[in-house]
Amino acid sequence: MRRRTKGGQTMTGREFSIATLLHDSPQATETRLSDAVAVLRSWGMPVGGFVQRRGPLRPDGRHEMYVEDLRDGGRIRLDRYRGPGAVACTLDMEAMAVLSMTLRAHIRARPDILFVNRFGVREAEGGGLREDIAQAVCENIPIVVVVGAAHLQAWRRFIGQDAHVLPSTTRSLLDWARRQVPMGGSGGREYVATAP
Secondary structure: OOEEEEOOEEEEHHHOOEEEEEEOOHHHHHHHHHHHHHHHHHOOOOEEEEEEEEEEEOOOOOEEEEEEEOOOOOEEEOEOOOOOOOOOOOEOHHHHHHHHHHHHHHHHHOOOEEEEEEEOHHHHOOOOOHHHHHHHHHOOOOEEEEEEHHHHHHHHHHHOOOOOEOOOOHHHHHHHHHHHOOOOHHHOOOOOOOOO
């Protein structure tokens, strides 16, 4: 992903519209993204992608893990409880396949801002939503990716550029989004940023 050709010229990663939001805690990240999405929608900005949600506690004391579809509000459960004492990965690979297909549909719809939560272990190892993220970048869709601190170096190697890590505030995310689509994207509307 370090470079691709556009109009006969080489485009480096520095020209891609990518923002990195560090994953600090599940609740804080979830709240920050939800608040930002609500404001972007109030500006009339079409958004796509997913926001991670925590479900109720499982018998093993961990939370069920979902992602919420930002287009229709539907939820996809990503974990599979494998019983007491199980040591296998609880990630549901069938659910990940559904998530990947759905994300590609979002990319085809070309939202003004695309949210991907998150670049984690699978993506750092070369799987998960890695190819879908690359597709969105190559389609020049501004994208916000949530990355855990443990995977930040793998993320930097993947995108081949400065990670452009945003400060952990809703305002910084909104300011970045406004810079990507200052005149309302394909709709030609001017967005007026009034949110904190």
